Amino acid sequence: MAWQWFHRLGSPRWFYEKTNPWLPWLAVISIALIVTGAVWGLAFAPADYKQGNSYRIIYIHVPAAFLALAGYYIMAISGAVGLIWKMKLPFMVMKSAAPIGALLTFISLVTGSIWGKPTWGTWWEWDARITSMLILFFLYLGMIALQQAYQQRDTADKASAVLALVGMVNIPIIYKSVDWWNTLHQPATIKFTGKSTIDPSMLYPLLIMVIGFYCFYALVLLLYTRVEILRRESRTQWVNDLVANNK
């Protein structure tokens, strides 16, 4: 059966044991990258000729916003896998992704606002990018609330998976909002096709920060999911053995 590997992937126990040795590696790599990128970006990268030093918030704002969007796809796709294959693990990943995504969205909104005051001259403007990002924040909060709203675990998972899938339409809107409509927010600086409009001396620390944030996201998602596994599987034999052995 070709799908066997896939179903094994859905076993919480297999996942818990498999990811255990990854954690220290991810922690070391993400801390090393984030510290390198932050020191390089905040202290050594040159100032912008127009904005001066205030542009340096890009080193937090952009990676946080990237992960807020990518994290939503992770949440929605794991929700879809959970719905289709009725596996336990994807729903646990989906539930764990919601608070992390909410926090990242909040960070990008706050850092953008702090940058907007000296640059644009306002803390907040209801333009398409900022408003759609606020909707993303509410979607994440809705996911957290919906998880708490049902007594039945199964119902909560199904309902929030559907919410995650419906909300997925917002992600391309956020990404393309600056191209589709007139906005105060500038268009994308880092382009996947074509030349990025940021000087290489400023881009390298930013890329390090982005990769560092991805690793850190993976680490936090694993930690959250592992806690969720233990919580939901607390009645199984292997979790009881695990707890007994750790005493």
Place this chain on the structure above:
Amino acid sequence: MHPVRKQRLMIVIFIVVFSSIAVGLMAYALRENINLFYPPSKIASGDVPHNTRIRAGGCVKPGSVQRSDTSLEIHFLITDGIADVKVNFNGILPDLFAEGEAAVINGIVTESGEINASEVLAKHDENYTPPEVAEAMKDKGEHQKTCEGLKYGA
């Protein structure tokens, strides 16, 4: 793939596709309202209602900024390459406001087609450049293109 799972996959795809279509149609219907500001050519052509509060956005035309010697009063033209609109403002400008830079103006269009602004915001572009590089580009005259290539849906 198991038929039951295939059916559930279709339901998931159905949810995603139809919610996308619904939101897409909504955004298409509201596209004028989602735009944060009107380009100057729309204001010049009379598409923008007079005596109501609107936002306008465009490039501050180089050489058009006139400051008062005695007050904060300032007059300048914004352009989208097709039409220019005069802006009158009395207040504090953001640091990044400059000739050849984009700005978003909140104000009222008068009968004569000028904007009496109550707020002027600077719209930063997507370029990040160290001072030395900007200096070198200026020598070659490459960095004065800021006002070019601005479309703003005109």
